Amino acid sequence: KPQPTIEWIDNRGQPIGHDSKRFKVISKDNQTSLTILGAQIEDEGNFTLRITNKFGFDTCEIPIQVIDYPDRPGRPIVCEQSLCLVRLMWATSGQESTSPIIYVIEQRREDEDVWQKVDAVKQSSTTICNLQVNHIYKFRVRAENNFGQSDPSEESESIFVPDPKYRKENDHVLADNCSKFITDIKPSEYRTIDVTRLPNDFEAKYILCEELGHGSYATIYRTIEKSTGKNWVAKIVKVRPGIKKDSVLHEINIMNQLHHEKLLNLHEAFDLGSEMYLVEELVSGDELLDKIFKDGGSINENDIRNYVRQILQGIQHMHSKGIAHLDLKPETIVLQSENSNQIKIIDFGLARKIDPTKNCKLLFGTAEYCAPEIINSEPLSLSVDMWAVGVITYVMLSGISPFASANDAETLANVAAGDWNFDDASWNNVSDMAKDFISRLMLKDKRKRLTVTESLNHPWIMELGQDIQNITLRQIKNFLPTIKYSGDDLLPLGRLVHRGSLFRQISMDGVFERNVTFDEEYPPKVLKPLENMTANIGISVIQLICSIDGSPSPKLQWFKDSHELIQPSKKYNMSFINGTAELSIKDIEEVDAGLYSVTATNELGSIQCEAKLIVQHQQTTKRFENELEITLPNFHRKLTNAVVKIGEPVLLCASSNCEPQLDVKWYRNNEPIDINSARYVTRSNKGHKNENENFFDRFCSRSHYWS
Numbered sequence: 001k002p003q004p005t006i007e008w009i010d011n012r013g014q015p016i017g018h019d020s021k022r023f024k025v026i027s028k029d030n031q032t033s034l035t036i037l038g039a040q041i042e043d044e045g046n047f048t049l050r051i052t053n054k055f056g057f058d059t060c061e062i063p064i065q066v067i068d069y070p071d072r073p074g075r076p077i078v079c080e081q082s083l084c085l086v087r088l089m090w091a092t093s094g095q096e097s098t099s100p101i102i103y104v105i106e107q108r109r110e111d112e113d114v115w116q117k118v119d120a121v122k123q124s125s126t127t128i129c130n131l132q133v134n135h136i137y138k139f140r141v142r143a144e145n146n147f148g149q150s151d152p153s154e155e156s157e158s159i160f161v162p163d164p165k166y167r168k169e170n171d172h173v174l175a176d177n178c179s180k181f182i183t184d185i186k187p188s189e190y191r192t193i194d195v196t197r198l199p200n201d202f203e204a205k206y207i208l209c210e211e212l213g214h215g216s217y218a219t220i221y222r223t224i225e226k227s228t229g230k231n232w233v234a235k236i237v238k239v240r241p242g243i244k245k246d247s248v249l250h251e252i253n254i255m256n257q258l259h260h261e262k263l264l265n266l267h268e269a270f271d272l273g274s275e276m277y278l279v280e281e282l283v284s285g286d287e288l289l290d291k292i293f294k295d296g297g298s299i300n301e302n303d304i305r306n307y308v309r310q311i312l313q314g315i316q317h318m319h320s321k322g323i324a325h326l327d328l329k330p331e332t333i334v335l336q337s338e339n340s341n342q343i344k345i346i347d348f349g350l351a352r353k354i355d356p357t358k359n360c361k362l363l364f365g366t367a368e369y370c371a372p373e374i375i376n377s378e379p380l381s382l383s384v385d386m387w388a389v390g391v392i393t394y395v396m397l398s399g400i401s402p403f404a405s406a407n408d409a410e411t412l413a414n415v416a417a418g419d420w421n422f423d424d425a426s427w428n429n430v431s432d433m434a435k436d437f438i439s440r441l442m443l444k445d446k447r448k449r450l451t452v453t454e455s456l457n458h459p460w461i462m463e464l465g466q467d468i469q470n471i472t473l474r475q476i477k478n479f480l481p482t483i484k485y486s487g488d489d490l491l492p493l494g495r496l497v498h499r500g501s502l503f504r505q506i507s508m509d510g511v512f513e514r515n516v517t518f519d520e521e522y523p524p525k526v527l528k529p530l531e532n533m534t535a536n537i538g539i540s541v542i543q544l545i546c547s548i549d550g551s552p553s554p555k556l557q558w559f560k561d562s563h564e565l566i567q568p569s570k571k572y573n574m575s576f577i578n579g580t581a582e583l584s585i586k587d588i589e590e591v592d593a594g595l596y597s598v599t600a601t602n603e604l605g606s607i608q609c610e611a612k613l614i615v616q617h618q619q620t621t622k623r624f625e626n627e628l629e630i631t632l633p634n635f636h637r638k639l640t641n642a643v644v645k646i647g648e649p650v651l652l653c654a655s656s657n658c659e660p661q662l663d664v665k666w667y668r669n670n671e672p673i674d675i676n677s678a679r680y681v682t683r684s685n686k687g688h689k690n691e692n693e694n695f696f697d698r699f700c701s702r703s704h705y706w707s
Helices: 245-256 288-294 301-320 383-398 408-417 432-439 452-456 476-483 492-499
Strands: 005-009 023-028 031-036 045-053 056-064 077-082 085-089 102-109 116-121 125-128 135-145 159-161 206-214 218-225 231-238 266-271 275-281 298-300 333-335 343-345 359-364 470-472 512-517 522-528 533-536 541-551 555-560 572-577 580-586 594-602 605-616 635-637 654-656 684-686 704-706
Touching (some): 077 206, 077 218, 116 125, 206 231, 218 492, 245 266, 301 432, 383 452, 541 594
Antiparallel strands (some): 005 045, 023 031, 045 056, 077 085, 085 125, 206 218, 218 231, 333 343, 522 541, 541 580, 555 594, 572 580, 654 704, 684 704
């Protein structure tokens, strides 16, 4: 006595008021109570009761512990696999609890829908035994305490249990059911590898599983990434005189630049001195022709077009980087998985960045898919791949090879000649548009072949107005054995250790060597830009001219105020000859004023230049009695730079609309030209076309022209 005052203090040291929405305080006579409404984890801690009167105070602490079932644990990762057992590990539940946590492991076979409890442990790892061979399993984990059980963790990657009868001496297992595995890789997971600082800690990051292929210079395994549980392929290359480390580093450098959904992805690389480890995307489907063969040799033209379109999409990405594959053929095009129709382009050992300053020796392995310029030892360009796409399309649509012969020498001769046809009866049910597509790719003159962008825009690829039928490839059963190894039941990635470009030897059947040089290829560049112009209403024609260079030769698009100008047109005439791009605008009107631009594009890039055209009413300085109009001298078509080979003629032209007739003089390096010299021919043209010069046919008859 006297009656004390009562004060409750929360776990943060703050007084609790009677008007609190989360706490309810009731005090009556010599009793008091505190109710926490909807306890939460942040309420855990010591609450304090303080009573005070004029003689002093007293306190007592009341510890509060909020108990709940645990959070779900991390995804189980396979850290070891040996025949019929796997060792799993996972991240623990992050929630602290005074109640002991038990981890419950569940498994499910791929051919079943029900999850079964297989183990319960206190630690964050366990070994699951007695798994059935030739089955695929998934695992998940729950955390459990006295108050309940968490939601299940994410499922593990699929785990295939191989049959022990396929064990090899090296204690790894041959692939028997790897067709179930693929690597689900997202663009955000693409990596660029620093080839100057390759790590050597492969075993710390990956688990080697079954063997997919074994050769003299390399072994290929399925491997599991410990941090993610994802399946990959580990290509282990033995560095020895037959295989140089530089060749492996070259492939890494090339694949570093090829991050695209249609191209096999390189995930990581390791240098262990005498061995190089390349961790690549796992694709488990068949080679392209194998797929068609397994489908019974009968395939719809639509399906083939879908495959070709995907090949072009992958090649387009390579060509945009200035890289040619140089080894495209059905064996380097595989399906992503057993039941997929999505392709991947693989094997980049021969791929090269087009560089005219470099040359190299390359071993080619399948002559019937090589372009004639390879056989004939001519400079190569990106168009090599376009020829190969044409041959692959030919084979898929007909089931026969256009060049294969009884022996390698005859095959090489057939390709070098570039002779082929559609005479076989297998072409009777193939659409004309598909034949046109092939015809525009399999041209001996590489400059005339479609580029990859033009190929993607071809009507056959774009599915424009075609009557499609099923195609029965009668000859494909006889053709396939010529490109296969007997008794070869490995996945396509496993076969690379035998016939991949990195492991080719000149002693192998069908392999031939060439010293390779490259044509110069570069994105478009503007040598001389468009110039702003002023024109009078009523002028019959003016020309906007610029000089553009690029290799391959760029395609041009003209625009007025951002709207593309379409040919044919009564108003406009467009030409691009020997690097000079010209837009002729006829019968000048006021509405012709605006911003004109030209865009030049090839496989390596694009560039744009622009100029303004101002249109005004004609201004005159004086009129004679005969009403002849006099205007100041003014070139509306100026001389442009020209590039010409030694010994060839070159034509230089200029034009003007001025009246009366002008006196014209020619100069070279500021020195007058002797027009009587046999080296020069000068012409002046007014009022009519010069029928003997195609160049003049582009001009209107109401101007003066000099050449």
